Amino acid sequence: MTNDRPDSRAAAQSSPSLTTPEMVSVSLTVNGRLHTLMLDPRTTLLDLLREHLDLTGTKKGCDQGQCGACTVLIDGRRANSCLTFAVMYDGAQIITIEGLAVGGVLHPLQQAFIDHDAFQCGYCTPGQICSAAGLIAEGRAKTAEDIRELMSGNICRCGAYTNIVAAIQQVMGRS
């Protein structure tokens, strides 16, 4: 695209292609612990968690925001960590599957997933549980239909959907 305004043409200067990454400082809190790191800005939040902080509970499935395996809570809201640059979340509070249990006691959703046999291979499960935690916090789902619709961003290739809905309903019934 061209820009035909003279004032901006005068200022025209393309940013150069970088051969080495220009590192950026970022501080964020993950599961209650503050981390300050220098990052290649290309680092996704997902890769930060898995490769830099060794929190491998959050899974990389499609890496395109289509499967939901990478779902975490950012400032209390569920998001696809694969579609975020970590440097954009300076100052944010991140909760991953590793941060849900408190004092060695499983989060009610973790227990409910066990109670209802809501997984087979388990690969999607951390994302399912974080997504369900976000869903319950949103408070919008009232019926099983609502749960199915609002959990549609989490794919389970084993097809444990029926039991996942039952597990979420169990926790919703208690809250």
Add this chain to the structure above:
Amino acid sequence: MINFQYARANDVVDAIRQITGDPNAKFIAGGTNLIDLMKMDVERPTKVVDITRLALKQVENTPSGGLRIGALVRNTDLAYHPLVGERYPVLASAIMAGASQQLRNMASTGGNLLQRTRCPYFYDTAMPCNKREPGSGCFAIEGHNRMHAILGGSDACIATHPSDMCVALAMLDAKVHVSSASNDRVIAFADFHRLPGDTPQRDTNLSAGEIITAVELPPKGFATNYTYLKIRDRLSYAFALVSVAVGLQLDGDTIKEGRFALGGVAHKPWRDSQAEAALRGQPANATTFFRAADVLLHDAKGYAHNTFKIDLARRCIARALTQAARGTPQLQSSKKIA
């Protein structure tokens, strides 16, 4: 993904300054589409300007009785905003019909307008694509074109615009507020997105160095007789084959004003003033609805794998107009089509 320089913008002026004159710079907000495209090497910015700290997160009443939506209002926040639910329920419904809750939690209002087509040839850098690489050709026209346009396409491109939200905004006659270093301007929604013509690389009429600051809704929200009906290959979390946003103003059984916009069928949300004129003053019944659908689809053109969309669109238009006339809008959690 290529290396890029990352910069944070403090305010709108700073954001514009950081991008002006740099054709390889991009704004990032939600990132849900841009990061995906950068991973695929379809987008290759050398500078990424983070605008998430800009004060564009308000939903406010306008003096004229409309609503002004800041460009950084996230899709979920907009869909769940009480004023939107009350006065523009078709917009809330369309937003909830698109993507997943995780993506809606991240995606911004301005970014939704700027998302790019999901044509698989556009995404595949091993393939020619006139939108990605002007002049290289279009393989969709003779290839896998099930998801592609039936209206307004060209010999260069038959991609569709993927947004649901934009279909409702088109129906509502929204306006897009943009700013640049030299001026502010307002673009009518119908003029915001482009048809592909022989420049499919340009999705919109936004100029280089411009930033979207807000989307404005006029007072008329059609909160009584509306619907957003979306038909797709699975029940949730899929792009539209055909979608229809409807707003009707009825006087008894007579249509005083009727508007409808289609998604999934063209390079932009599709409206047809002649088709809407065919509703005006007519009884709200199937004969009227199919007649309006036929006007809109008069020049529709199918390709090897998407000709079914023409009849699907015809039936969707009639069904959506029926839902709106009855005051029984499509619910996005229920998969039963009323």
